[in-house]
Amino acid sequence: APALELGGATVNIDLEYSPNADGNGANDGGTATNVETYGAGMGAGVTISYDALTIGAYGAEIENDTPAVAGLDSSRDVFDGVWYAKYSFGPVSIGYSESYQDQGLAGDFTAATVAKTVRTATGIFESESMSIAFNVNDDLSVSYTETEDTYDAQDNAATAIADVTQETEALQVAYSMGAMSIKAYNMETTNPGYDNDAAKRSISEIALGLSF
Numbered sequence: 129a130p131a132l133e134l135g136g137a138t139v140n141i142d143l144e145y146s147p148n149a150d151g152n153g154a155n156d157g158g159t160a161t162n163v164e165t166y167g168a169g170m171g172a173g174v175t176i177s178y179d180a181l182t183i184g185a186y187g188a189e190i191e192n193d194t195p196a197v198a199g200l201d202s203s204r205d206v207f208d209g210v211w212y213a214k215y216s217f218g219p220v221s222i223g224y225s226e227s228y229q230d231q232g233l234a235g236d237f238t239a240a241t242v243a244k245t246v247r248t249a250t251g252i253f254e255s256e257s258m259s260i261a262f263n264v265n266d267d268l269s270v271s272y273t274e275t276e277d278t279y280d281a282q283d284n285a286a287t288a289i290a291d292v293t294q295e296t297e298a299l300q301v302a303y304s305m306g307a308m309s310i311k312a313y314n315m316e317t318t319n320p321g322y323d324n325d326a327a328k329r330s331i332s333e334i335a336l337g338l339s340f
Contacts, residue, residue, distance in 0.1 A: 137178040142186075144171045149190045166206065167191030185211040192232045204232040219263040227255040237283040240290045243321035244279055252280040253322075267305055273298045279322040292322045307339040 132139040149169025171188030190206040212225035233250045246253050255278070261271035277294040298315040312334040320329045 137176055140175045140177075142171075142173040144188075145169070165193065167193045169206075180216045182214045183212070185209075204230070204234075206230065206232045221261045223257075223259045225255075225257045229253045237281045237289045238279075240281075240292050241323060241325040243323045243326065244292075245321075249279070249322075251282050254278045254280060267303055269302050271300045273300075277322070290324075292319055292324055294319045294322050309337040311335045311337070 129141045129143070132141070146169045148167070150166045167190070169188065169190040171186065173184065173186035175182065175184040187209040188207070192205045207230045208228070210225065210227040212223065214221060214223040216222075229246060230252045231247045233248075238244050238249045238251060244251075255275060257273065257275040259271060259273040261269065263269045273296075275296045277296070279292045279294075281289040281291065283289040295318040296315065298313060300311070300313040302311045303309065312332070314330070314332045316328065316330045318328050320326050
């Protein structure tokens with residue numbers, strides 16, 4: 129929808145609908161093929177910007193038409209949701225975001241010591257992330273991000289499977305001088321793949337760019 133101006137704030141609203149939201153639709157100009165897995169899908173998003181503050185939210189739902197005997201719970205639809213906020217003051221920007229993803233899958237619960245894939249594993253995936261960026265000057269910027277991704281098995285039995293939290297911390301630095309730029313980051317992840325038994329992963333990279 130066209131942007132709206134309300135009390136000094138700019139509001140952007142987006143709406144979407146698909147009669148067949150399976151994700152395997154045809155390219156532009158083609159005809160989508162009907163499937164029995166998923167039905168219609170709809171989504172809505174809104175972004176509000178006021179001075180240095182930006183707030184946004186988005187949610188989408190897809191009808192689950194597959195019978196439970198095929199491994200899907202047809203009574204629980206697929207849902208994705210996220211909201212975020214960002215505020216900038218001078219050379220500093222801070223951001224915060226939360227997300228939620230439920231694929232509507234039914235079946236055996238995935239153990240805490242087994243790697244899991246979003247949209248494939250049963251259960252619910254939730255995420256919480258914060259970041260801060262500092263533009264030291266026109267040439268140098270530094271940023272830090274911390275994210276907690278939690279797998280909720282939705283197991284309420286007496287021998288319930290424990291939830292698993294995957295934690296990620298990342299530090300980024302970028303510097304430019306004339307035609308040269310240097311970018312570097314270090315990222316460390318605990319419980320990668322939502323697996324309590326997985327070894328901690330750490331990766332560092334430095335990139336040099338030259339313009340001619």
